[in-house]
Amino acid sequence: MAFHDDLLEQAQHLANREHSHPRQASLRRAVSSAYYALFHLLITEAVSKWKITGQRPQLARIFEHARMNAASERVLNVRLFPFAGQNPAFVAHLKKIAKTFSQLYEHRQTADYDNATQWSRTEVLALIDSVGEAFKSMKAIRDEPIANDYLLSLFLKERR
Amino acid sequence: MPRGVAQKRKLAAAIAEVERILGADVVRLRYTIGVSWSDEPAIFFRVLLSDQASKRDRLHEVASRVEAVIQERLDPLNAWGLVPYYNFRSVTEQEMLKEPAWA
Numbered sequence: 001m002a003f004h005d006d007l008l009e010q011a012q013h014l015a016n017r018e019h020s021h022p023r024q025a026s027l028r029r030a031v032s033s034a035y036y037a038l039f040h041l042l043i044t045e046a047v048s049k050w051k052i053t054g055q056r057p058q059l060a061r062i063f064e065h066a067r068m069n070a071a072s073e074r075v076l077n078v079r080l081f082p083f084a085g086q087n088p089a090f091v092a093h094l095k096k097i098a099k100t101f102s103q104l105y106e107h108r109q110t111a112d113y114d115n116a117t118q119w120s121r122t123e124v125l126a127l128i129d130s131v132g133e134a135f136k137s138m139k140a141i142r143d144e145p146i147a148n149d150y151l152l153s154l155f156l157k158e159r160r
Numbered sequence: 161m162p163r164g165v166a167q168k169r170k171l172a173a174a175i176a177e178v179e180r181i182l183g184a185d186v187v188r189l190r191y192t193i194g195v196s197w198s199d200e201p202a203i204f205f206r207v208l209l210s211d212q213a214s215k216r217d218r219l220h221e222v223a224s225r226v227e228a229v230i231q232e233r234l235d236p237l238n239a240w241g242l243v244p245y246y247n248f249r250s251v252t253e254q255e256m257l258k259e260p261a262w263a
Contacts, residue, residue, distance in 0.1 A: 069198060078238045106245050109197040120253040122214045126246075129220040 004044060008131060015124045027119040028111040029071040034124075034131045035108035036080035038101055042068065045142055046151040063155050069105040070107060071153040083146075090146050093137035098150070100134035103127065162201045162241025164193060167216050178233045184211035185222050187251055190262060196243055197215055203242040205230065206249070214250035223248050 012091070014030035015022070043063050047056040052141045074080050075098035107127055110117050143149040164171045171193075179189040188208040196202040213222045227246055230236070236244040254262050 066198065073200070073243060074207070076237055085202075103244065103245060106196050106198075106202075118257050118259060120249045120257065122209065122219065122250045122253055123247045125216070126219055126223040126248045129223070133224075 001042075002044065002116050004037045004041040004135075007033050007040060008128070008135065011037060011128050011131070013124045015121060015128060024119060027121065027124045030124050031104075031111035031119070031127055032108050034128045037106040038104055038131050038134055039063075039065070041138060042097075042101070042151065042154060045138060045147075046154055049148065051153065062068075065105065067157070070158065071103060072105070074153070074158075075150060078104065086146060086160070087144075090141050090144050092122070093141045094150055096137045096145050097134045100130045104131060131132040162187060163230050164236065164240030164242040165201060168193070174234055178230055181229060181233065182226060185210055186226060188262070193242065193263070196245070201242050203236050203240070205244060205246045207246060208249055208254055208262055209248055211250050211252050214248070214253075221248070 011030045011033035014026045014033060015024075017026045043060045047059045048058055048065070050059055063128060104127060111119070138147070161179060166174075166252070175189065175191060177184065182189065186207060187210055188206075190206040192204045192206075194202055194204060207226055209219075212218070223246070226248075227244075230244065230246075234240070236242045249257075249262060
């Protein structure tokens with residue numbers, strides 16, 4: 001299995017690790033793993049467009065979390081991205097991916113750094129489910145121009 | 161200033177209307193307006209689900225529907241200038257965790 005698939009499976013394992021009283025450590029690491037599953041899926045898809053396979057690992061290192069989040073949030077802004085004339089099904093898939101990244105980016109920071117937040121299994125499983133759905137959406141549009149533009153925006157510096 | 165911050169009462173009324181539409185799966189809808197880890201204006205929804213709606217075979221469908229209804233009726237980002245974030249919890253989990261913010 002690919003690394004991102006392994007991370008998603010690990011997230012599910014951690015979320016369900018304790019039967020009745022899940023430990024906060026398990027739930028928080030599950031959120032983090034789910035985020036990194038999507039993070040690495042998007043990077044894998046983006047660098048797969050680069051023909052020289054031996055250079056892909058180096059290319060993958062230029063991606064930055066905050067820039068990827070900013071690009072994802074821009075996609076959800078209808079003034080910046082009205083998507084007029086685009087296939088509505090493809091747009092829905094892209095928005096699902098972008099929204100899921102934005103959600104997980106935020107929740108991952110809370111899970112990793114905020115010791116005051118108490119997590120429940122339900123909220124963690126809901127997040128993991130959403131990443132699973134984002135995986136399916138990426139698969140559905142991976143060869144479409146709309147996905148290529150998004151993947152490019154994940155590592156390009158925004159020009160003003 | 162985002163509209164959701166400038167017009168808090170209007171936003172509260174709009175959210176109350178959405179809560180009415182969500183049905184029996186949603187026991188309570190709470191929210192906080194603040195800033196995200198990226199320092200963007202944000203709204204954090206806390207959705208308390210019935211235990212039935214939180215079961216493994218229903219959770220994804222219910223959570224997706226709640227987010228879709230909020231997006232369609234409220235559109236927090238584009239209509240109110242607030243990036244929405246969602247947390248879901250079951251009634252039983254809240255009884256164990258006893259967090260005032262979810263009450």
